Amino acid sequence: MMTTNNTADGGADDVDRQRVRSWYGLSADIIVEHGLWHLVRIGRISLYHPPVVNLVLRRGQPRDDRLYLSFLHEFGHLQTLPAPIAHVLLLVATVRWRGRGIWGMLVALLAAIVAHQALWELTSESYVMVKTGPEYRRIYREHPNPVGQVAFWSSMATMAFFLSRWLMRRQAVDKAPLQSHN
Numbered sequence: 813m814m815t816t817n818n819t820a821d822g823g824a825d826d827v828d829r830q831r832v833r834s835w836y837g838l839s840a841d842i843i844v845e846h847g848l849w850h851l852v853r854i855g856r857i858s859l860y861h862p863p864v865v866n867l868v869l870r871r872g873q874p875r876d877d878r879l880y881l882s883f884l885h886e887f888g889h890l891q892t893l894p895a896p897i898a899h900v901l902l903l904v905a906t907v908r909w910r911g912r913g914i915w916g917m918l919v920a921l922l923a924a925i926v927a928h929q930a931l932w933e934l935t936s937e938s939y940v941m942v943k944t945g946p947e948y949r950r951i952y953r954e955h956p957n958p959v960g961q962v963a964f965w966s967s968m969a970t971m972a973f974f975l976s977r978w979l980m981r982r983q984a985v986d987k988a989p990l991q992s993h994n
């Protein structure tokens with residue numbers, strides 16, 4: 813279990829920080845501020861996250877449980893980084909980016925970024941579930957949050973899957989215009 817230097821009163825210095833090292837050797841700092849905003853800092857590069865996961869998925873949980881799961885979620889981003897990288901490479905390799913026009917290109921790029929982020933959220937939270945196992949189930953049993961869980965998993969899975977499919981499908985349709993695709 814991770815140790816943190818969290819303050820008890822949730823005041824202005826309400827910052828939790830931990831140095832971690834991924835299974836593939838990359839080191840990073842994980843920081844959770846005010847129990848909400850969180851980021852992974854790799855060297856000088858800070859990857860900020862909006863507190864969507866904490867607001868939606870950790871709703872109603874005690875502070876200690878929330879921070880415990882939030883830290884592991886951020887660590888999950890680091891641990892599962894190869895998956896979203898593979899996803900990006902797949903999109904770069906399979907999606908036809910040219911010939912869309914400037915707006916079509918921007919829309920495709922936006923769709924790719926959203927799909928990429930959504931996939932990364934899924935892999936990261938899946939890491940938390942696998943890593944904590946019974947502890948994860950205990951926390952959600954004691955502090956049920958079915959709306960938040962359904963909202964998170966369904967929205968992230970929908971964005972990751974359907975946006976990726978839409979980007980790749982456009983390629984397939986262009987390649988085979990005479991095929992029916994209902």
Ligand SMILES: [Zn+2]
Nearest residue numbers: 861865933936
């Ligand atoms: Zn996240």
